[in-house]
Amino acid sequence: xxxxxxxxxxxxxxxxxxxxxxxxxxxxxxxxxxxxxxxxxxxxxxxxxxxxxxxxxxxxxxxxxxxxxxxxxxxxxxxxxxxxxxxxxxxxxxxxxxxxxxxxxxxxxxxxxxxxxxxxxxxxxxxxxxxxxxxxxxxxxxxxxxxxxxxxxxxxxxxxxxxxxxxxxxxxxxxxxxxxxxxxxxxxxxxxxxxxxxxxxxxxxxxxxxxxxxxxxxxxxxxxxxxxxxxxxxxxxxxxxxxxxxxxxxxxxxxxxxxxxxxxxxxxxxxxxxxxxxx
Amino acid sequence: xxxxxxxxxxxxxxxxxxxxxxxxxxxxxxxxxxxxxxxxxxxxxxxxxxxxxxxxxxxxxxxxxxxxxxxxxxxxxxxxxxxxxxxxxxxxxxxxxxxxxxxxxxxxxxxxxxxxxxxxxxxxxxxxxxxxxxxxxxxxxxxxxxxxxxxxxxxxxxxxxxxxxxxxxxxxxxxxxxxxxxxxxxxxxxxxxxxxxxxxxxxxxxxxxxxxxxxxxxxxxxxxxxxxxxxxxxxxxxxxxxxxxxxxxxxxxxxxxxxxxxxxxxxxxxxxxxxxxxxxxxxxxxxxxxxxxxxxxxxxxxxxxxxxxxxxxxxxxxxxxxxx
Numbered sequence: 166x167x168x169x170x171x172x173x174x175x176x177x178x179x180x181x182x183x184x185x186x187x188x189x190x191x192x193x194x195x196x197x198x199x200x201x202x203x204x205x206x207x208x209x210x211x212x213x214x215x216x217x218x219x220x221x222x223x224x225x226x227x228x229x230x231x232x233x234x235x236x237x238x239x240x241x242x243x244x245x246x247x248x249x250x251x252x253x254x255x256x257x258x259x260x261x262x263x264x265x266x267x268x269x270x271x272x273x274x275x276x277x278x279x280x281x282x283x284x285x286x287x288x289x290x291x292x293x294x295x296x297x298x299x300x301x302x303x304x305x306x307x308x309x310x311x312x313x314x315x316x317x318x319x320x321x322x323x324x325x326x327x328x329x330x331x332x333x334x335x336x337x338x339x340x341x342x343x344x345x346x347x348x349x350x351x352x353x354x355x356x357x358x359x360x361x362x363x364x365x366x367x368x369x370x371x372x373x374x375x376x377x378x379x380x381x382x383x384x385x386x387x388x389x390x391x392x393x394x395x396x397x398x399x400x401x402x403x404x405x406x407x408x409x410x411x412x413x414x415x416x417x418x419x420x421x422x423x424x425x426x427x428x429x430x431x432x433x434x435x436x437x438x439x440x441x442x443x444x
Numbered sequence: 445x446x447x448x449x450x451x452x453x454x455x456x457x458x459x460x461x462x463x464x465x466x467x468x469x470x471x472x473x474x475x476x477x478x479x480x481x482x483x484x485x486x487x488x489x490x491x492x493x494x495x496x497x498x499x500x501x502x503x504x505x506x507x508x509x510x511x512x513x514x515x516x517x518x519x520x521x522x523x524x525x526x527x528x529x530x531x532x533x534x535x536x537x538x539x540x541x542x543x544x545x546x547x548x549x550x551x552x553x554x555x556x557x558x559x560x561x562x563x564x565x566x567x568x569x570x571x572x573x574x575x576x577x578x579x580x581x582x583x584x585x586x587x588x589x590x591x592x593x594x595x596x597x598x599x600x601x602x603x604x605x606x607x608x609x610x611x612x613x614x615x616x617x618x619x620x621x622x623x624x625x626x627x628x629x630x631x632x633x634x635x636x637x638x639x640x641x642x643x644x645x646x647x648x649x650x651x652x653x654x655x656x657x658x659x660x661x662x663x664x665x666x667x668x669x670x671x672x673x674x675x676x677x678x679x680x681x682x683x684x685x686x687x688x689x690x691x692x693x694x695x696x697x698x699x700x701x702x703x704x705x706x707x708x709x710x711x712x713x714x715x716x717x718x719x720x721x722x723x724x725x726x727x728x729x730x731x732x733x734x735x736x737x738x739x740x741x742x743x744x745x746x747x748x749x750x751x752x753x754x755x756x757x758x759x760x761x762x763x764x765x766x767x768x
Binding site: 272278279280281282283286288289290291292293294295296297298300301319320323324326327331 | 470490491493495496498500501503504505506507508509510511512513514516531532534535536539540
C-alpha cells in the first residue's frame, strides 16, 4: 500500500513537472485546472483502474475515459505521452507551430476519446457509451471527469437524470471539485453545494473523497469495478485548483493561463519545494 | 398517387423493418409518439430509448451510442432537435464527425396552429453552416423510407426533415436519392424547390399549363454541385421557392453555387421576407393562411411564376430581335 502510494505520488510529481514545463514553454494551457485533477488521472491510468492498451488505442474492449473538462488536456496529454500512446517529443510542440494538439482536448490524438472544450457535453457522450455497452452486453466501464464549474451547464443534469433512470452502473462520473471557476469561487458565483446531495437526489450513488489522496481515490475506484451498486456512481473529488504549485492556488486569476517569466520560475521552484497541502 | 400516410409513418415503418434485421438500429426519442413509433417501442424495447423532453441529451446519447457501433436516430420536433441542440450537433457531429441521424418532425408551418416556436423556417440556414452534416428536406414517402436506409450507412451525420402533412408520392419506390437533386418536370426554365413546397409548385405549374416551366427537387444540402449544374444546364432562368426565411435558405444556397461557378443566370427567389419577422406566424386557420400572408401560397406562387415567365419571354424576344 505504502509502496504504491509512493510510486503514484512520485509519478504525479513527475507528470506535474512535465505538464508545467510544457505549458510554460508554450505560454498556453489551463495549468491550474490540470493540476487539480492530476491525482485523479494518475489513479485511473497508473492505479490499475482503466483497462487500456497504449499499443492499441482503438482496442474495442478498452474502458473509456471521457475528459469532459477538456481544458485539462495538458494533464491528459502528458500522461498519454508517458504511457507511450505517442512520442513524448510531441509535447514540446504543444500549442505551437506544427504541433499536434493545443489548449482543448482533441479526438484525433492517440488515446483521446472525444473532442472537448464546450462544457457539459462529454458527460452525455459518456452516458451514451455506457448505454451502448450495456445494450451490446460488453463489459467496458466509462469514466467521465467533469469540472465542478461544468456542473453549471444544464446538460449535465439532463444526462444525470437519464443515466440514473437507466441504471448505467458502468458509468462513473468524477467531479473535480476545486471550488474555482473563471472569475470567482463557485460558492460566491452561484453556489453548487450541497453538490453530493444534488447528485444523490438525481439517483446516483455518491461518494465524496479527497481528490489528491490515492489512499482515498483508489479503494473507491477499485470497488466500483465489481459494480456493487445498481445505479451509476458520482465521485465528488475535493481538490485544489493549482495543487502542487502553492503560488498559484486559490486565485481565480490563474484560470486558463500558463505562468510566464518570473512567475514561471517561481512555479517551478514551488513545485520542487513541495506543496504545503499535499501529504 | 395520393395517400394519407405521413412521411413520419413511412419513415418509421421502414426503420422498424431495418431494426428487426439489425439490432444496432436504435431510436433515441425525446418523448415523441406516433403509431409507427409505438409499434417500434412495443416490439423492439431494447432498441428504443426515451430521454424525456431533453433534446440536447438526445443528441449526446445518440452520439455516444454511435461510438459503440449503434446506428442511432435522435428524434424530436424539428426546431428542438436542431436549433436547441446546435452546440451539441456542432461538437459531436460536425467537429467530431460522429455519424447519427437527426430526425425532425415538422417543417415550415406544418404545426400551423402552434405558433412560431413550433415552426421551422430558419434551420436550413443554420444547419448548413456546419460541415459534415447532410440535410435532407424530405419530399415524399418514398424519399422518407429511403432516408431510413441511407442514414444507416454510417457515412456521417444526416439531418432528416420530415413534414407533418401527408403528400402524394412523387418518386418510384426504388429511386436512388444519393444524387441529392432530381428533376420532376422538364422545362426551359426551372423552379427549384424542396420538401412540401415541391408539391405546391408542381400543382401550380400544372394548373398554369406552363410547358416551359420545369421543376427541380433540390432535396439535399449541401448542394451536390456537379449534379445540380447538370440539371440546370441550358436553363433560361431559375425561380427558387421555399417555406423558410430567405437569408441562408435554399435560394441562397443556389445563388452561392451560381456565383462560385461564374454562371450569370437570372434567378428570382420566393420565400419568407425576413423583414416580416414572425408576425404572420400568429395567423390561424391552416398552413395556407400563414403561407398566403407571407406570399408563398399557391396563388402567390402562380402569380410570381406568370410574371417571371412574361419577363423572361419578353427578354428572350428582345434578345432574338437584337440578333436579327
